[in-house]
Amino acid sequence: xxxxxxxxxxxxxxxxxxxxxxxxxxxxxxxxxxxxxxxxxxxxxxxxxxxxxxxxxxxxxxxxxxxxxxxxxxxxxxxxxxxxxxxxxxxxxxxxxxxxxxxxxxxxxxxxxxxxxxxxxxxxxxxxxxxxxxxxxxxxxxxxxxxxxxxxxxxxxxxxxxxxxxxxxxxxxxxxxxxxxxxxxxxxxxxxxxxxxxxxxxxxxxxxxxxxxxxxxxxxxxxxxxxxxxxxxxxxxxxxxxxxxxxxxxxxxx
Amino acid sequence: xxxxxxxxxxxxxxxxxxxxxxxxxxxxxxxxxxxxxxxxxxxxxxxxxxxxxxxxxxxxxxxxxxxxxxxxxxxxxxxxxxxxxxxxxxxxxxxxxxxxxxxxxxxxxxxxxxxxxxxxxxxxxxxxxxxxxxxxxxxxxxxxxxxxxxxxxxxxxxxxxxxxxxxxxxxxxxxxxxxxxxxxxxxxxxxxxxxxxxxxxxxxxxxxxxxxxxxxxxxxxxxxxxxxxxxxxxxxxxxxxxxxxxxxxxxxxxxxxxxxxxxxxxxxxxxxxxxxxxxxxxxxxxxxxxxxxxxxxxxxxxxx
Numbered sequence: 001x002x003x004x005x006x007x008x009x010x011x012x013x014x015x016x017x018x019x020x021x022x023x024x025x026x027x028x029x030x031x032x033x034x035x036x037x038x039x040x041x042x043x044x045x046x047x048x049x050x051x052x053x054x055x056x057x058x059x060x061x062x063x064x065x066x067x068x069x070x071x072x073x074x075x076x077x078x079x080x081x082x083x084x085x086x087x088x089x090x091x092x093x094x095x096x097x098x099x100x101x102x103x104x105x106x107x108x109x110x111x112x113x114x115x116x117x118x119x120x121x122x123x124x125x126x127x128x129x130x131x132x133x134x135x136x137x138x139x140x141x142x143x144x145x146x147x148x149x150x151x152x153x154x155x156x157x158x159x160x161x162x163x164x165x166x167x168x169x170x171x172x173x174x175x176x177x178x179x180x181x182x183x184x185x186x187x188x189x190x191x192x193x194x195x196x197x198x199x200x201x202x203x204x205x206x207x208x209x210x211x212x213x214x215x216x217x218x219x220x221x222x223x224x225x226x227x228x229x230x231x232x233x234x235x236x237x238x239x240x241x242x243x244x245x246x247x248x249x250x251x252x253x254x
Numbered sequence: 255x256x257x258x259x260x261x262x263x264x265x266x267x268x269x270x271x272x273x274x275x276x277x278x279x280x281x282x283x284x285x286x287x288x289x290x291x292x293x294x295x296x297x298x299x300x301x302x303x304x305x306x307x308x309x310x311x312x313x314x315x316x317x318x319x320x321x322x323x324x325x326x327x328x329x330x331x332x333x334x335x336x337x338x339x340x341x342x343x344x345x346x347x348x349x350x351x352x353x354x355x356x357x358x359x360x361x362x363x364x365x366x367x368x369x370x371x372x373x374x375x376x377x378x379x380x381x382x383x384x385x386x387x388x389x390x391x392x393x394x395x396x397x398x399x400x401x402x403x404x405x406x407x408x409x410x411x412x413x414x415x416x417x418x419x420x421x422x423x424x425x426x427x428x429x430x431x432x433x434x435x436x437x438x439x440x441x442x443x444x445x446x447x448x449x450x451x452x453x454x455x456x457x458x459x460x461x462x463x464x465x466x467x468x469x470x471x472x473x474x475x476x477x478x479x480x481x482x483x484x485x486x487x488x489x490x491x492x493x494x495x496x497x498x499x500x501x502x503x504x505x506x507x508x509x510x511x512x513x514x515x516x517x518x519x520x521x522x523x524x525x526x527x528x529x530x531x532x533x534x535x536x537x538x539x540x541x542x543x544x545x546x547x548x549x550x551x552x553x554x555x556x557x558x
Contacts, residue, residue: 245506
């Protein structure tokens with residue numbers, strides 16, 4: 001009986017010893033887009049929890065932090081030259097494209113994680129837009145999906161910043177995630193991966209709510225819920241401004 | 255100072271918008287046009303989504319035309335009857351235009367349509383105006399040669415004739431309605447008031463006297479663009495109130511300054527300058543269609 005117990009312990013021990021878990025928090029879980037919003041940053045910080053001391057001879061520890069916006073379906077169009085002018089010809093629906101994607105890592109991504117996990121967990125710009133379903137997965141579709149990533153990189157919505165996560169003594173880490181000014185509201189997530197020897201050993205995920213606030217929220221909701229009132233209000237402001245300007249200048253001229 | 259636009263969902267510099275409104279407003283004040291044909295493409299260039307640019311610009315034109323028409327009312331240079339008939343056509347045209355816009359947006363050709371319309375109409379109007387004002391300047395050098403008198407053409411053979419007292423015309427209501435429809439469609443698709451089409455059409459097709467043309471054009475533009483604004487706001491949710499406000503603050507001030515400058519310039523010089531400006535814009539947009547774009551792909555909204 002005792003022997004069996006010992007044997008069991010010996011079997012379990014290595015996995016217990018290797019067990020590392022990530023504990024993480026954000027400086028803010030809520031981003032408010034107000035009229036003067038011009039981008040913001042979220043500070044991601046965390047620690048590695050261990051049941052036992054670090055085993056010797058293990059590989060380096062790495063951390064990847066992914067922050068992404070809601071996944072959406074977008075229509076991507078391609079221009080071709082027809083009758084001498086450039087016009088949209090082909091169009092493809094690209095599914096599961098995040099509206100925003102940024103990744104911060106401790107080291108160059110390809111050196112720290114295996115290709116399979118990069119793809120399966122959508123880590124990195126190459127896999128930010130999820131691989132398209134096999135039914136329509138030909139090379140053509142992939143070029144459209146890549147275009148989404150490329151265009152959004154140009155717009156500052158997709159980014160990959162390697163080496164900016166600070167990892168101290170393989171225990172504490174921190175990263176500063178920048179959110180651009182052209183952020184769109186939605187339910188964002190921060191995913192944090194603990195990687196050792198090119199394999200994910202632990203992960204955590206935290207929700208971030210991005211909402212318009214104050215005047216922005218009021219106008220946006222009015223525009224969508226009471227479109228007539230919003231439209232009339234816009235017209236009223238226009239007429240008032242037109243009248244105001246003409247009156248002011250008439251008085252100035254006297 | 256950066257400001258986040260609630261509908262366009264982009265953050266832009268407030269002073270850029272105020273300045274842009276001011277400059278375009280000044281030009282529109284000088285030349286007596288709405289300035290939409292300049293503003294809409296510029297807004298798209300600075301990163302405002304085209305659908306928002308078109309709808310919001312319509313709202314801004316309401317402000318600048320209203321500001322302008324008040325001065326014309328005082329000078330009694332508005333043909334209200336003609337304006338109302340043009341407006342009826344204009345509203346029918348705008349209804350059609352918003353539908354066309356919606357349909358083309360769904361098949362991804364809205365950008366092409368907008369750009370093509372701009373190139374064609376700016377090109378036509380710009381070159382006509384250029385040639386015409388060049389001739390006028392030459393004529394001015396040789397005194398004694400009077401411009402041709404109004405001709406009787408096919409327009410005078412149409413039924414439903416009515417008298418337009420302010421314009422001193424007795425013509426059929428059909429041509430003004432057709433002009434209204436055509437300009438209404440353009441207004442909705444291009445995000446312009448259509449003054450640059452309306453003014454030549456009124457002078458050359460309807461034979462209206464030049465002094466009532468600008469006031470009457472502004473008068474009907476208010477109604478058509480107000481209607482376009484409401485349609486876009488209710489069907490496409492693309493009117494950005496903050497963007498419109500910033501543009502129109504700059505715009506109305508600029509328009510008033512421009513109107514003062516405009517008085518000091520001669521009509522032919524004014525028209526030739528406007529023609530050159532229209533042609534430059536046309537050339538820029540034509541190049542966009544002809545040259546290979548640096549990015550062949552573009553992202554549209556959602557799936558079906």
